[in-house]
Amino acid sequence: MSRKFAPLIADRRSFLKSSLMGAAALAPPYPALGAARETAHPKPYPEIKPFDLDETTISDLQVGMSSGKFSAHSLVEKYSSRIDEIDKSGPAINSTIEMNPDASAIADALDKERKEKGPRGPLHGIPVLIKDNIDTADKMMTTAGSLALLGSHPQQDSFVAQKLRAAGAVILGKTNLSEWANIRCSHSTSGWSGRGGLTKNPYVLDRNACGSSSGTGAAISANLCAVGIGTETDGSIVCPSSANGLAGIKPTVGLVSRSGIIPISHSQDGAGPMCRTVRDAAILLGVLTGVDPADPATAANVGKSQTNYAQFCDPNGLKGARIGVARKYFGFNDAVDALMEQSLDVMKKQGATLIDPADIETFGKFDDTELLVFMYELKADLNAYLGRLGPSAPVKTLKDVIDFNDHNREKEMPYFGQDLFLKSEAKGPLTEKAYLDALEKNHQLARTEGIDALMEKHHLDTIVAPTGGPAWLTDLINGDHVAGGSSNAAAVAGYPNINVTAGYVSGLPVGISFFGRAWSEPTLIRIAYAFEQTTKARHAPRFLSTIGAG
Numbered sequence: 151m152s153r154k155f156a157p158l159i160a161d162r163r164s165f166l167k168s169s170l171m172g173a174a175a176l177a178p179p180y181p182a183l184g185a186a187r188e189t190a191h192p193k194p195y196p197e198i199k200p201f202d203l204d205e206t207t208i209s210d211l212q213v214g215m216s217s218g219k220f221s222a223h224s225l226v227e228k229y230s231s232r233i234d235e236i237d238k239s240g241p242a243i244n245s246t247i248e249m250n251p252d253a254s255a256i257a258d259a260l261d262k263e264r265k266e267k268g269p270r271g272p273l274h275g276i277p278v279l280i281k282d283n284i285d286t287a288d289k290m291m292t293t294a295g296s297l298a299l300l301g302s303h304p305q306q307d308s309f310v311a312q313k314l315r316a317a318g319a320v321i322l323g324k325t326n327l328s329e330w331a332n333i334r335c336s337h338s339t340s341g342w343s344g345r346g347g348l349t350k351n352p353y354v355l356d357r358n359a360c361g362s363s364s365g366t367g368a369a370i371s372a373n374l375c376a377v378g379i380g381t382e383t384d385g386s387i388v389c390p391s392s393a394n395g396l397a398g399i400k401p402t403v404g405l406v407s408r409s410g411i412i413p414i415s416h417s418q419d420g421a422g423p424m425c426r427t428v429r430d431a432a433i434l435l436g437v438l439t440g441v442d443p444a445d446p447a448t449a450a451n452v453g454k455s456q457t458n459y460a461q462f463c464d465p466n467g468l469k470g471a472r473i474g475v476a477r478k479y480f481g482f483n484d485a486v487d488a489l490m491e492q493s494l495d496v497m498k499k500q501g502a503t504l505i506d507p508a509d510i511e512t513f514g515k516f517d518d519t520e521l522l523v524f525m526y527e528l529k530a531d532l533n534a535y536l537g538r539l540g541p542s543a544p545v546k547t548l549k550d551v552i553d554f555n556d557h558n559r560e561k562e563m564p565y566f567g568q569d570l571f572l573k574s575e576a577k578g579p580l581t582e583k584a585y586l587d588a589l590e591k592n593h594q595l596a597r598t599e600g601i602d603a604l605m606e607k608h609h610l611d612t613i614v615a616p617t618g619g620p621a622w623l624t625d626l627i628n629g630d631h632v633a634g635g636s637s638n639a640a641a642v643a644g645y646p647n648i649n650v651t652a653g654y655v656s657g658l659p660v661g662i663s664f665f666g667r668a669w670s671e672p673t674l675i676r677i678a679y680a681f682e683q684t685t686k687a688r689h690a691p692r693f694l695s696t697i698g699a700g
Contacts, residue, residue, distance in 0.1 A: 246326065247346040423435050621658050
């Protein structure tokens, strides 16, 4: 569920500083918000057929099913054919890892139910793709992209899958991801897994889709499905949403249950929607919430969660909003900074009050302890998950996974190793003082002295920062070239974070993040939606082979 752990270790700040000079030369300021800077002879992938569901929303699909233009069955057929055409062939985005063989039958049953009883709600008959670390008790496997879990069929649905099925959604398939949600190695390549291979960015195919929810990000952006689900520990919803031009919501920890999701860290893990519009993401989020006895963290959402977040999609939501500008997250890329300035101008013109700067006082002070907590919780949480799979589980402990990788090095570790797995395996139980102190420090610095203190000081509704830079060139040999990002404060605090497309740098999407206090999803959705509706920055990907080709 983590985007990338190399920037979280001790040299994160020096790495970012060393990236400044090269990144700053990418582009001059944009001529208009959301407009892509012209590149030298970009070449779209040839012979991609038009698709009648491009940029279609949940509401559009429901209107179509009500009128008889579409059916759940026809939507499954259309999206499945599109996956065959451009995900597995043509530009070969490689975002899906497995299709649900029962999807058509499920859709048929839902079409029959619609005729007899009417729709269950806004997701009735809507196809959804979910990340391959989310359990489904069906004919699909749940592997986190690892060959070590091939053949693993969980005995029951995750809470997320249960909620989707209850809402009438059709789980169309599973998406590829950074293997083990990017927690195996400190210099991995995002979007690559031993089982699934490499996911490509649909805007420019030699660029990275960001991780770890790379498959969901690429698939939904490329219009291979209506909506998708990703997971995040730190950045894995918001970064691929930024890199692939999506609206992504990383919820407050405990708003959406994590039971039945292959874990990294119970203090930070979460699942959330990744969609082409904020409204679709809000609709999907409302379906996922609820109290789950199997995830104690969800007990805290009683009286705080909603089942209809779409009600907060207010086009005038920026008016009167107090927005803090977290300047310490800026400065890694001149073109991104210029785009952010245009975005801030939009907010002011729409009636928002900007407190600028409004920096988190504890910025950079919890990077080391965040990783230390992960190393402890990964071992404990993954061992618990694997233990619940039952006697038929291919592996039963983190140590088993490490051994499997060693014995299958050519297939599992052709590009990068498993140093983080080894560090985690060396950790003791969650009763150790080092772990307890690190966790307490994280919460003190990210919550009490961090986001909460800043928002109280300036009476803020949200904090804004660039989500990250434009997608980097994929490099399987050297790993990711991450430069910039703002996900860590909300991630460590366990607080919500929403990415929205702000514009483009050389044809590559760049997102802006809105984050804030625990359970503030309604406020963030209101502000993010208003920004989205004002800018209308997103456009569908063109599947360029590279930038400046020809």
